[in-house]
Amino acid sequence: MEDKNIVKKIKKSKSANWLKEFKDFAVKGNVVDLVVAVVIGAAFGKIVSSLVADIVMPLVGVLVGGVNFTGWKWILRPAVLAENGEVIKQAVTMNIGVFIQNVFDFLVISLAVFIMVKMIGRLKKRLIKEEKEKTEETPKPLTKDQELLTEIRDLLKKE
CATH class of the missing domain: 1.20.5 (Single alpha-helices involved in coiled-coils or other helix-helix interfaces)
Incomplete structure (x- = not known):
């Protein structure tokens, strides 16, 4: 158990x-x-x-x-029809128009993604630049050693 x-x-x-x-x-x-x-x-x-x-x-x-592109097709083998018009065997086709439309879809999507990536990149650069400007605008106060070295440098320049 x-x-x-x-x-x-x-x-x-x-x-x-x-x-x-x-x-x-x-x-x-x-x-x-x-x-x-x-x-x-x-x-x-x-x-x-x-x-x-x-x-x-x-x-x-x-x-x-x-011209309607989606209707563009190459007929490799035509459909087989009965006497009454009923389709016995479907046609074998290469749908070129549908392919062209899909190529346009791809190009438009690629362009939109490219534009979005470029905009995001520019925004990031701008934000980084603004951040750098903020840090550059507010200089850090000099330490005692730095103040002393600055005074020595200035005195040497005068001589």
């Missing part, structure tokens, strides 16, 4: 330890920050995809003669 109780206690302590370790891992700032970044990144990706699909690509289509 005691053996069963000991085994139960060991199992409970292992699971409690595992849960504690998982909690410590999940609550760390870096993991939480990563989760937030992934969620925001996914939402941002949807916004950029919509921007490209609904705004940029129609404008590009108008510029090149009203």
